[in-house]
Amino acid sequence: MIREDLPMLNTHSKTNIPLGFETWFPIALLLSVVGWHTWLVRTADLATPSGGGFAMFSSVDDVQQRHLDVQVHTRSVWVETRLPREMDALVIRARAVPSDVNLRAVAEAVRRASWTLTSPNSATVTRDLRGTRLEVGRVRVVLYKTRFEASPPTVSMRVIRTVEFQ
Amino acid sequence: MSQASQFLQRLGHLTNYRLACCTALFFAVFFGVDSWITLAPAMFIVVGLLFGLDWIEREATWLLLTVAWGISLALNWLNTDNHRFLFVYLCLTLYLHASHANRNQSFAVAARLLIGVVFSVGVIQKAVNPDFRSGAFMQATLLLDQRAVSALSGIFGLDAISRRVNLERVTALVDARQPGTVSLETAPAVTFGAQALTIWTLVVETGIGVCFLVNILPLWRDALLLTFIISTYALIPITGFGIVLIALGLGQTLTARGYARVGYAFALLCLIVTTAL
Numbered sequence: 001m002i003r004e005d006l007p008m009l010n011t012h013s014k015t016n017i018p019l020g021f022e023t024w025f026p027i028a029l030l031l032s033v034v035g036w037h038t039w040l041v042r043t044a045d046l047a048t049p050s051g052g053g054f055a056m057f058s059s060v061d062d063v064q065q066r067h068l069d070v071q072v073h074t075r076s077v078w079v080e081t082r083l084p085r086e087m088d089a090l091v092i093r094a095r096a097v098p099s100d101v102n103l104r105a106v107a108e109a110v111r112r113a114s115w116t117l118t119s120p121n122s123a124t125v126t127r128d129l130r131g132t133r134l135e136v137g138r139v140r141v142v143l144y145k146t147r148f149e150a151s152p153p154t155v156s157m158r159v160i161r162t163v164e165f166q
Numbered sequence: 167m168s169q170a171s172q173f174l175q176r177l178g179h180l181t182n183y184r185l186a187c188c189t190a191l192f193f194a195v196f197f198g199v200d201s202w203i204t205l206a207p208a209m210f211i212v213v214g215l216l217f218g219l220d221w222i223e224r225e226a227t228w229l230l231l232t233v234a235w236g237i238s239l240a241l242n243w244l245n246t247d248n249h250r251f252l253f254v255y256l257c258l259t260l261y262l263h264a265s266h267a268n269r270n271q272s273f274a275v276a277a278r279l280l281i282g283v284v285f286s287v288g289v290i291q292k293a294v295n296p297d298f299r300s301g302a303f304m305q306a307t308l309l310l311d312q313r314a315v316s317a318l319s320g321i322f323g324l325d326a327i328s329r330r331v332n333l334e335r336v337t338a339l340v341d342a343r344q345p346g347t348v349s350l351e352t353a354p355a356v357t358f359g360a361q362a363l364t365i366w367t368l369v370v371e372t373g374i375g376v377c378f379l380v381n382i383l384p385l386w387r388d389a390l391l392l393t394f395i396i397s398t399y400a401l402i403p404i405t406g407f408g409i410v411l412i413a414l415g416l417g418q419t420l421t422a423r424g425y426a427r428v429g430y431a432f433a434l435l436c437l438i439v440t441t442a443l
Contacts, residue, residue, distance in 0.1 A: 022262035023276040026255045027283050033251065034287050048295065050244050052251035054284055055291035057367075058298045060306050063245070069343050080343075089245075096244040146340060150302040150357075153309055155336050156347040 040097065050096045060148045066095040066160075067146070070110055073138040081110060082118065082126045098143050098161055107139040107165040139165045177427045183263065183273045185427070186417030187222045189434070190256055193409045194231055197250075207234045228261035249407035252284060256413060270420065277417030281391065282379030289371040304360035304367075309350050310336060311402075322359035324352065370394050378418075388426040391415055395433045405441045409434065 030052075037053030040046035047066060048059035068091050071078045083091060087109050094102040114133040118126045143161040148154075177185075195212060198204030207230045214221050221227045235254045239246055259280065263273040292298040308322060309332050320326075328351035335348040374394060377387035391411065399408040412430045419426045 019275070020266075020272065022259070022266060023272060023279065025262065026259045026276070027279055029258070030251075030255050030280070030283060031287075048291075049248070052239075052243070052246075052248060053291060054248050054251075054287045055295070056248050056288075057307075058288075058292040058295045058303060060297050060303055067340055067343070089242075092245045142343075144340075144343065144345075146336070148302060148306040148310070150300060150305050150360075153305065153350040153352050154347050155310075155339060155350065156345075157339050157342075158345050 044097050044099055047096045061145070063092065063096050065146045066098070067144040067157075068095055068106065069142040069144065070106060071140040071142070072110060072115060072134075072136045073140070074115070074134045074136055078140060079117075081115065083110070084113075084126075094141070095143070100163070103141045103143070103161070103163050104165060107141055107163075110139050111136060111165075141165070174428060177431060181270050182277075182417050182419050183260075183270050184223060185419075186256070186273065186277060186413050187228075187260060189409065189413035189416055190231075190253070190260060191222060193253060193406065193413065194235070197253075197406050197409075198235075201238050203234050203238045207231055223264065225261060225264035228257050228264055232257040232261050247404070247406065249404070249410050252280075252407070252410050255280060256410060274418045274420050277414045278378050278381065281411070281414050281418065282375055282377075285371050286375035286379060289368060289375055292368060292371070298364065301357070301360040301364045304363045305356060308356050308360055308363075309352060322353060322355040324356055328353070384421075388415065388419070388429060392426075392429045392433050396436055399437055399440070405437045408437045412437075 033052040034054060037046065037051040037055070040051065041048055041053070041055075047063045048061050049056040050063055070081045070083060072081055087106065090102075090106050090109055094106050115136055116126065116134060141161075141163050142159060144157050145160045146155050146157045149156065191208060191211060194204065194208035198208050210230075211221050211227055232254060235250065235257060239250060239254055259273070259276045263269050263276060266272050295303075297303045308324065309329075312333070332350045335350065339346055339348050370390065370393065373390050374387065377383050377390060392415075395408050395411055395415075399405065412434050415430045416427060419430070421427075
């Protein structure tokens with residue numbers, strides 16, 4: 001606890017200790033995760049600041065700038081869903097890495113849940129807590145991205161992916 | 167002897183390893199609250215301390231925290247801030263050095279290299295990203311980021327009404343769930359401010375990365391890291407990252423003079439005060 005083992009004039013870490021496993025292993029792990037993150041950004045459209053790549057504060061492409069819209073096909077029309085909080089983890093995963101697998105996971109969760117109209121003539125559905133369950137056919141997942149442009153300063157919203165699941 | 171000089175003397179006499187352990191435990195208690203997996207082990211150590219059981223420097227303590235925070239990270243890695251990754255690397259480093267024969271010196275080297283690597287990676291990520299290089303990221307931050315707008319954008323001439331209008335336009339665009347574009351209110355100095363902040367960030371982070379990795383300018387590198395922590399995290403209060411950096415900063419200070427330790431303690435106080443406000 002008390003620094004009796006330290007030479008009085010030792011300045012910082014200017015010592016000649018060879019780099020052992022205990023020093024290089026955490027750094028190697030950090031660099032491996034950074035490499036994996038970079039690979040996912042390039043190949044799977046991972047949101048740049050997500051994961052352990054230390055790319056925070058470097059890009060405007062953040063998970064918060066990606067928005068997921070889920071629609072269900074019922075009574076011959078497409079209606080919007082209000083996703084419950086239990087699906088947040090799946091939604092965040094799909095926004096961060098919008099792969100077929102992650103988008104399908106959201107669609108499957110939506111199809112398994114039971115839905116009802118938020119009001120009699122509503123164009124949105126919410127979780128069925130009253131037992132007036134709607135028949136849900138296809139599920140459509142739309143991923144939007146907002147994009148900042150510097151000159152002139154504008155924010156645009158574009159559809160990045162639309163996937164329908166039977 | 168005054169309270170302040172007693173504090174300074176005690177700060178100078180604690181080992182760098184213990185200082186890093188205490189700061190890391192502080193982080194684990196206050197930032198582990200969102201999950202019992204992360205909070206339970208930290209509270210266990212704190213309760214032990216209350217009963218006079220000092221497990222702070224024990225190997226098992228840091229193995230437990232590494233495993234707990236590692237599991238939490240693995241379960242939520244896509245929705246986890248980067249400083250939680252860094253905290254796991256810090257816990258792992260503390261665990262691996264706990265029983266090292268030359269613990270203080272070897273941990274100091276490891277902490278210094280971790281800081282150097284993190285800043286080097288961070289600056290490379292920024293340098294290769296066109297959003298950052300062009301100043302677009304900083305401009306978007308000044309115009310839209312609610313954490314920064316109140317303090318920073320006011321300096322560059324963007325008034326409160328324009329800031330509110332920007333946020334309302336973007337919120338309306340997102341809520342519409344339709345493709346579209348909205349223009350943002352700005353001020354002439356915002357573009358200049360964004361460029362200045364971009365250059366400042368690249369210069370400071372490069373300086374920290376090089377000084378800590380190459381082990382040069384020990385006096386300056388602490389000053390540089392402290393400047394970065396106080397200037398960045400006071401304006402954009404991401405307290406967690408600041409505290410992990412302070413734990414690593416304290417961990418690489420072997421000096422008896424204690425000037426850097428006082429600086430890190432002051433930075434920790436600044437972070438806590440700005441977060442509380």
